[in-house]
Amino acid sequence: MKPPARQRGYAEDPSLAATSVPMITADLFRDPSDRPAPIRLGDGATLLPGFARDRATALLAALEEVLRQAPLRRMRTPGGHVMTVATSCCGDRGWTSDADGYRYSALDPASGRPWPPMPEVFAALATAAAAAAGYPAFAADTCLINRYGDGAKLSPHQDRDERDLSHPIVSLSLGLPARFQFGDPHRRERLLRTTLEHGDVVVWGGASRLAYHGVLPLAAGRHPMTGDCRYNLSFRRAG
Numbered sequence: 001m002k003p004p005a006r007q008r009g010y011a012e013d014p015s016l017a018a019t020s021v022p023m024i025t026a027d028l029f030r031d032p033s034d035r036p037a038p039i040r041l042g043d044g045a046t047l048l049p050g051f052a053r054d055r056a057t058a059l060l061a062a063l064e065e066v067l068r069q070a071p072l073r074r075m076r077t078p079g080g081h082v083m084t085v086a087t088s089c090c091g092d093r094g095w096t097s098d099a100d101g102y103r104y105s106a107l108d109p110a111s112g113r114p115w116p117p118m119p120e121v122f123a124a125l126a127t128a129a130a131a132a133a134g135y136p137a138f139a140a141d142t143c144l145i146n147r148y149g150d151g152a153k154l155s156p157h158q159d160r161d162e163r164d165l166s167h168p169i170v171s172l173s174l175g176l177p178a179r180f181q182f183g184d185p186h187r188r189e190r191l192l193r194t195t196l197e198h199g200d201v202v203v204w205g206g207a208s209r210l211a212y213h214g215v216l217p218l219a220a221g222r223h224p225m226t227g228d229c230r231y232n233l234s235f236r237r238a239g
């Protein structure tokens with residue numbers, strides 16, 4: 001009997017063959033014909049609406065396991081403010097902030113232990129979404145987890161603590177919708193605003209790698225999969 005024809009997926013780009021992408025990638029993040037087209041947010045920046053929606057259950061289960069090992073905490077900025085967003089990390093290193101500044105560290109400062117390993121479903125999503133946005137062969141080595149409760153926000157900033165800025169940022173939204181601001185590398189003002197929904201992925205690199213971006217205060221609500229919050233998982237290559 002002939003095997004059923006496989007749908008062509010976002011992740012089946014042949015240029016990925018040379019990378020260590022887990023085998024599951026191709027089947028996980030398919031491109032169903034009803035998925036909305038990618039939306040350009042800037043030069044090198046793309047919103048992939050609903051890219052991860054079909055895998056949200058697996059992603060949230062993996063997230064729960066990571067957070068069991070490295071619980072969410074509210075970090076202090078170098079300026080002395082406590083962030084309204086609660087964070088954690090997984091992967092080879094994790095992004096941290098304290099009075100001394102922002103950096104990546106191999107150990108979770110809260111426990112003194114290494115960060116939890118990056119779940120395979122996270123790595124697969126990051127690689128597949130990057131490829132769909134024009135960045136083949138992206139392999140994340142860290143994931144920053146942000147949890148937004150009612151009113152939590154992130155002021156416009158650049159992601160610039162990674163060593164090699166030729167790798168893109170891959171940013172996944174789960175749960176409640178958020179108003180996302182996105183601009184260019186040169187100014188914090190006049191950012192475009194778009195709503196990020198459950199399962200959306202934004203990828204920015206190239207000329208937009210240092211684009212300012214932020215999140216407006218989260219509106220209260222309830223989501224069937226995350227309750228009263230939104231998660232943002234941002235995948236980076238930091239080392």
Ligand code: SIN
Nearest residue numbers: 146171180215232234
């Ligand atoms: C971030 O900039 O780290 C998070 C962006 C988001 O929550 O969408």
Ligand code: FE2
Nearest residue numbers: 157158159213
């Ligand atoms: Fe950021």
